[in-house]
Amino acid sequence: MNPLYVGSEVGQLRRVLLHRPERALNLLTPSNCHELLFDDVLSVERAGEEHDAFAQTLRDQGVEVLLLHDLLVETLSNSDAKQWLLDTQISDYRLGNCFAQDVREFLAEQPNEELATILLGGLSFSELPLRPDSMMQAMHAGTDFVLEPLPNHLFTRDTSCWIYGGVSLNPMAKAARQRETNHLRAIYRWHPLFSKQDFTYFYGNDEVNYDNATIEGGDVLVIGNGAVLVGMSERTTPQGVEHLAASLFKHGQATQVLALDLPKHRSCMHLDTVMTHMREDTFSIYPEVVRPDTPCWRLVPGKEGRIATYRETHFLPAIETALNLDKIELITTGGDSYEAEREQWNDANNVLTIKPGVVIGYERNTYTNEKYDKAGIQVLPIPGNELGRGRGGARCMSCPIERDSL
Template sequence: MNEFYVGSEIGQLRKVMLHRPELSLKRLTPSNCESLLFDDVLRIEQAGKEHDEFQKVLTENGTEVYLLTNMLAETLRIPEAKAWVLDRQVNKHRYGNALAKEVRAYLESMDEMSLAKHLTGGLTVAELDSSCKSMTLGMMGQTDFIIDPIPNHLFTRDTSCWIYGGVSVNPMAKPARKRETVHLRAIYKFHPMFKDADFQTYFGDEDRNFDHSTIEGGDVLVIGRGTVLIGMSERTTPQGVEQLTRALFKTGQAKKVIALQLPKARSCMHLDTVFTHMDIDCFTYYPDIMKGDTACWELTPGADEEIVFNRVKDGFTKAIARALDVPELRMVPTGGDIFEAEREQWNDANNVLAIRPGVVVTYERNVNTVRNMEEAGIKVLTIPGEDLGRGRGGARCMSCPMQRDDI
């Protein structure tokens, strides 16, 4: 197996990238959390402890854990990489000429770890402590952000996703998350671990406006055997799916993409908030959204690098069963009565991370769904999520697999 290769959702998880929440969560307040795409303000120390428990479960089960802040700092030690990142985050159009020079000089003066923490956690006017004659600066208060925090880096799944022998560095849908992609592009381009590694880059690694072609990794499930399942959600568009599919087919990394139409709703932000893979034939799902009449297409390679689009008539579960070469799927619903199921889905009961076939990680608070999974023969490893869960993302959202076995 290549050093960086993800052949499934459920094969042994060998390498994963996580982001331990720190400075960016300290900057989260009741007045700004909505614009930063959070529903609530998290307790920083508690969220950090819960994230440490998540890391511990993974390492105890044979997974190497890499932390995004460390990898970004290691990337920024390379002068070319540091200049590349700052070129894309500090410019006269964002700040005006005078302030841009001041911000650039201040960031260049930092050591690499401090710079990584401020690029992900934000920089205030007070921290910059500038006397620069700038109208932009003159109209800002001391607690305003020169660089906005990116608390959603916590959800490493979305910004980039490894699919078979390559990675998609995703154009994000929301302005609050677009700078995340710069950091991941830099890591995959310059970090010593990736610089000379053998992998494809499918999509998103360009300095351009991708317009309506957005895609986020929470909607992308590498179900295995050459097939990729993608949800078209609030954040992932049909245009984005088409662009990624073309690259997958052109590089020969996939032979089929199954695309599902999802509701554009906060409760179904990504496919993996309502549907994830637990064992070869077994998925957890939220019945209120993943219904039999969910619109579904099968995409396959056509002539002259075109895509053949076929509307699936017998339902998405049959399409997935065909791709996996199993008679039918075992579907494990969110647990409890109608009220408990809605509450547990909101707390990411369906957002589980498989670390090998039939073994998943999820929040301990979702007791009814955990019971359903165990009754279906799934081994469930639970982690605390009283604060992490308030970020509206579970174990799958918070992890970017970089090496995982086929099925």
């Protein structure tokens, strides 16, 4: 089997991509955190320790952990990749003709380790040893960013998602995250771990304006048996879903896509914040959002390359049919209504399945973890008091590269 293959949400997880918090979190402040899509600043050292515990838990389960920073450093050793990233991330349109050229020349002289740190973590005007001879420099304070930090790279699930035998390089909805995708474009194109493998680009590999057709990996669940479940959230649009579905059908990698219409607000910014797959027949859900009346559509290949779309009366029978199951078990967020709302906000439903019935989740969500345990789901607890401030749990912080089918 191609080692770059994700056949399900619950089969044995074998390789995963993570990003340890670093420079970007150091540059996160109360005055810029909301613009950078964080609700609060984090204790950087503690967040790093929590992420190390997450990575070690994965390794203890036999999962190979790839780190984004390391892959980017290794990719930058390829001169074509380095030039492409400099041209793309520091374009003339971003910084103006003259200033962009000066910044690119400065960055090109940096060691690859330092360059990767800057691309991921940002660069301020005060850090540039350049003569202030452009309007850009004259009009900015030293603490302003030439290149904004990317703290949301922590959530590697969103930027790219592997679906069966290929990958979607996701056009992100928010400006604060759109540069992230270029790092994955470069890694998948030039890093020898990927460049020597045969896989399909489903979506997002072209350097075009994707306009309203955005999609993020937290909304994409590869539930198996040729089916994909997608949430249409504040970040993923119907246009994006249709484009992804059309490519999956064209390449014969999926037989149907089920699309759920979610509320468009931050507390359920992605499907996996309110619903995850934990065992072949078991899902975790937050029932205040994932309800019997949640609108659901089934997309299947149509005639002459078109998509045939059908409105489903209820998402549960649609999933049961897709997975050839008689009945699906739903485990709802634990505690009373107040406790459940708090635990959903703290990513109780956003667990990462390692193998059927074994998941990683934040230890702080005691009521929900107890319900999982009673249902026969083993929770491998990790600390998340700091990491959780970014509004993402174990699934958000992981991009599976290799996982077994059901």
